[in-house]
Amino acid sequence: MPDEAALEHKILNECPRMSRNDSFTFRCAPDLDCFTQCCRDVTIILTPYDVIRLKHALRVDSSELLERYTLAPRAEGQKFPVVILKMEGEKQSCPFLTEKGCSVYNDRPWACRMYPLGVAEPKNPTPNDSSFHFVMREDVCHGHGEGKEISVRDWLANQGIEEYEAMGVAFRDLTLHDFWEGDKELSPAQWDMFYMACYDLDRFRRFVFETKFLEKFEVDEARVEAIRTDDEDLLEFAMQWLRFSIFQERSMRIRRNAA
Numbered sequence: 001m002p003d004e005a006a007l008e009h010k011i012l013n014e015c016p017r018m019s020r021n022d023s024f025t026f027r028c029a030p031d032l033d034c035f036t037q038c039c040r041d042v043t044i045i046l047t048p049y050d051v052i053r054l055k056h057a058l059r060v061d062s063s064e065l066l067e068r069y070t071l072a073p074r075a076e077g078q079k080f081p082v083v084i085l086k087m088e089g090e091k092q093s094c095p096f097l098t099e100k101g102c103s104v105y106n107d108r109p110w111a112c113r114m115y116p117l118g119v120a121e122p123k124n125p126t127p128n129d130s131s132f133h134f135v136m137r138e139d140v141c142h143g144h145g146e147g148k149e150i151s152v153r154d155w156l157a158n159q160g161i162e163e164y165e166a167m168g169v170a171f172r173d174l175t176l177h178d179f180w181e182g183d184k185e186l187s188p189a190q191w192d193m194f195y196m197a198c199y200d201l202d203r204f205r206r207f208v209f210e211t212k213f214l215e216k217f218e219v220d221e222a223r224v225e226a227i228r229t230d231d232e233d234l235l236e237f238a239m240q241w242l243r244f245s246i247f248q249e250r251s252m253r254i255r256r257n258a259a
């Protein structure tokens with residue numbers, strides 16, 4: 001069984017399912033002998049909102065951030081582009097790891113905030129099959145059973161997950177879309193479009209403002225001003241555009257003269 005399928009099987013069949021009211025006992029602090037071990041040789045998948053937070057924290061544009069700190073591996077059968085942090089050096093450390101810990105702590109990615117919690121979300125939840133949280137137990141992490149009991153709800157609140165969840169809704173809907181069912185594949189141009197719109201937002205902004213894009217699509221003036229300067233608005237717009245251009249939904253209006 002491939003690793004991914006084995007992990008999914010383990011989560012669905014062996015991990016206790018936790019609601020937001022359930023608790024676990026965990027502590028993460030510099031005095032633990034495992035401090036920062038979880039930031040080495042690990043696959044951290046970045047969400048589009050993670051990229052926004054990191055590029056603001058590092059004061060670089062999205063293209064530079066992606067080029068310097070990430071990889072976009074492509075496995076056989078993969079449906080859409082995924083971006084991961086590029087581990088570095090002999091110890092395969094996260095590029096943001098320092099001796100004192102995480103150098104981008106206030107803007108660390110969703111996956112780093114969640115750990116050791118995971119979340120499983122069925123595509124079409126039912127009362128008998130709804131989303132749940134679970135605790136990941138890995139040998140490298142010695143924080144389990146240490147410190148105080150904390151509810152899932154409080155953990156998520158303390159880690160600032162709410163904002164990430166709110167900003168992740170449109171991307172989640174995109175990745176769970178029916179379009180991906182079956183054996184449809186993105187063309188190379190669509191693959192790049194998806195990558196640009198989800199992760200390389202500054203390039204997407206140039207695409208909107210430095211081509212005939214706004215001559216083709218009707219976008220009201222307030223929205224144009226918002227996406228010119230605000231990355232979160234631009235990301236929402238990018239998701240809308242992907243639904244139009246890849247899923248062929250009527251999520252954008254074409255100008256009459258352009259049509």
Ligand code: SF4
Pocket residue numbers: 038039040044094095096097098101102103104105108109112
């Ligand atoms: S971003 Fe920070 S918390 Fe996440 S793996 Fe890197 S150093 Fe660790």
Ligand code: SF4
Pocket residue numbers: 027028029032034035036037038039115116140141142143144
């Ligand atoms: S391995 Fe676990 S306890 Fe240790 S620093 Fe990482 S998350 Fe915290």
